[in-house]
Amino acid sequence: MIAFEHLLVLPVLLPLGTAALMLLGDRRKGFKAAMNVVSAALGLVVAVLLLQGVAERGPGAFGIYLPGNWSVPFGIVLVADRLSALMVVLTGAVGLASALYALARWQQAGVYFHALFQLQLMGLYGAFLTADLFNLFVFFEVLLAASYGLLLHGGGAPRVRAGLHYIAINLVASLLFLVGVAVLYGVTGTLNMADIAQKLPLVPESDRGLLHAGAAILAIAFLAKAAVWPLNAWLPPAYAAASAPVAALFAILTKVGVYAVLRLWTLCFPAGAGASAGFGGEVLIWGGILTLAFGAVGMLASQQLARLAAFSVIASSGTLVATIGFDAPTLSGGALFYLGSSTLAGCALFLLVELLERARQVEVGPAEIDDGNGALPSFLDAETPVHANLDDDQQVLVGRAIPAALAFLGVTFTVCALVTAGLPPLSGFVAKLAMLTALLDLRTAAAWALFALLIISGLFAAVSLMRVGMRHFWAADRPSPRLRVIETAPIAGLLAGSVAMAVHAGPVLDYMRASGEALHSPELYINAVMSAQPRSGPEGSGQ
Incomplete structure (x- = not known):
């Protein structure tokens, strides 16, 4: 049995090794596809084991792994706490669902799809587990480099146009990231997150302005990646143009980006950070509120389901960023419950976009349509061609049973809509109810603003998704698409996870609240990381 600490490095090594084997081994797409799915499934299993191990050890438990076996803070450190374990599980679930869905047809559109997919997972896992700013930058660049290729996967002018915009914005954000890291290193002399947090109160007053400037530059980079307004113009066209699994x-x-802000802000600027306590909190609150408003209005204005799904991602980011600034466990x-719920629903909605748009439109003249007895149905105009919903025998599908494919799409879209809009009885409602209840206890102007906007944004989302549902399911000329099991199973699995969160809302919410408490007690994280010791003897160098 692998020791718990050794599990921390597997989410990084597994996709890295898989990608290397894909590039060096068999070139057959079927072989690569099988490796992609198996690796993604194993990654999810490891993630669940990490989550289970952290949960069983108690609220203040941490898994620490020193890959280079160097003393902290000089070497690389991987840390698994309740938050990072949650993010790793979400990454594994989304990765497996997307990999399965891609088997239907998208893997055929490019040679390196599966290798890029694994490198994307590696970057995501590493970003959530690392405890070092420079390695966070490295993992950011790995996942971004892979995302550039995945976004352009399949070609076409819309993807190229949106992809170039996406690449340009993220390159600028990466440059700001590097500048911010350099400034913080110049002030504190370290890049280990726990060590930075430990040294911040000791920074002399003469360097405090430089410290805040470095933190602000770093925050701009993270907020741009988190799609916070007004740094989010790149997201709707990029996400709408990408292929469904991407x-x-x-x-x-x-x-x-949201995770990076949450981790560093709660770690470095808590109430005990001296003159830097709560630095940037108001910016996070009002920036998140404006982002939520922008996303809600964008959903209401969207005429395409893909853009609506993209704006729902912006709205969820705004909600999460705003909650960070309140510094309320x-x-x-x-908010962490909402993070899990919105991620699963958002992934499922993006997969549904392609299936909902897939339809068989047939233009025929009225002479080619009859009711089985040689007469035209009463609703058809006898002089003009029509678009009709026909079966394989050219019979109009009126008054017949709903096909299984259409029933599946209707049910899954309804579940996605309920979760996204935060309507009862699913996980989106539980998450919003928990946030609204907490906001009532804060009793500040910003809290009331977010309280009202959470309700209004839910209404906007419900109206938007209802309009899309009417267009796709109530139109008389909307035929039933042909679906494959490999396309429907990932969507069903993601939504089953969302439903499970609602069914087991009590234990899940307890876990999330314990995670929030640990986040707002940064001394737990600092002590755990700084007390980690390298192995000595034949298994370690003991530096």
Whole structure:
């Protein structure tokens, strides 16, 4: 049995090794596809084991792994706590669902799809587990480099146009990331997150302005990646243009920026950080509120389902960023529940986009349509061609049983809509109820603003998704698409996870609240990381 600490490195090594084997081994797409799915499934299993191990050890438990066996803070450190374990599980679930869906046809559109997919997973896992700013930058670049290729996968002018915009924005954000890291290193002399947090109160007043400037530059980079307004113009066209499995995987990509802000802000600027306590909190609150408003209005204005799904990602990012700035453990617990719920629903919605748009439109003249007895149906105009919903025998599908494919799409779209809009009885409602309850206890102007906007944004989302549902399921000329099991199973699995969160809302919410409490007690993280010791003897160098 592998020791718990050794599990931490597997989510990084597994996709890295898989990608290397794909590039060096058999070139057959079927072989690569099988490796991609198996690796993604194993990654999810490892992630669940990590989550289970952290949960069983208690709220303040941490898994620490020193890959280079160097003393902290000089070497690479991987850390698994409740938050990072949650993010790793979400990454594994989204990765497996997207990999399965891609088997239907998208893997055929490019040679290196599966290798890029695995490198994307490696970057995501590493970003959530690393405890070092420079390695966070490295994993950011790995996942972004892979995302550039995945976004352009399949070709076409819309993808190229959106992809170039996406690449340009993220390159600028990466440059700001590197500048911010350099400034913080110049002030604190370290890049280990726990060590930075430990040294911040000791920074002399003469260097405090430089410290805040470095933190602000770093925050701009993270907020751009988190699609916070006004740094989010790149997201709707990019996510709408991406292929379905890539867009679904990108549902977790935006959360990396949110995670980085949450991790570093609660760690470095808590109430005990002296003159830097709460630095930037108001910016996070109002920036998140404006982003939520922008996403809600964007959903209401969207005429295409793909863009609506993209704006729902922006709205979820805004909600999460706004909750960070309040520095309230109870609110953070509800926000983490919302993070899990919105990620699963967003991934499923992106996969549904392609299936909902897939339809068989047949233009025929009225002479070619009859009711089986040689007479035209009463609703047809006898002089003009029509678009009709026909079966294989050219019979109009009126008054017949709903086909299984259409029933599946209707049910799954309804579940996605309920979760996204935060309507009862599913996980989106539980998450919003937990956040609204916590906001009532804060009693500040910003809290009331977010309280009202959470309700209004839910209404906007419900109206938008209802309009899309009417267009896709109530139209008389909308035929039933042909679906494959490999396309429907991932969607069903993701939504089953969302339903399970609602069914087991009590234990899940307890876990999220314990995660929020641990986040707002940064001394737990600092002590755990700084007390980690390298192995000595034949298994370690003991530096």
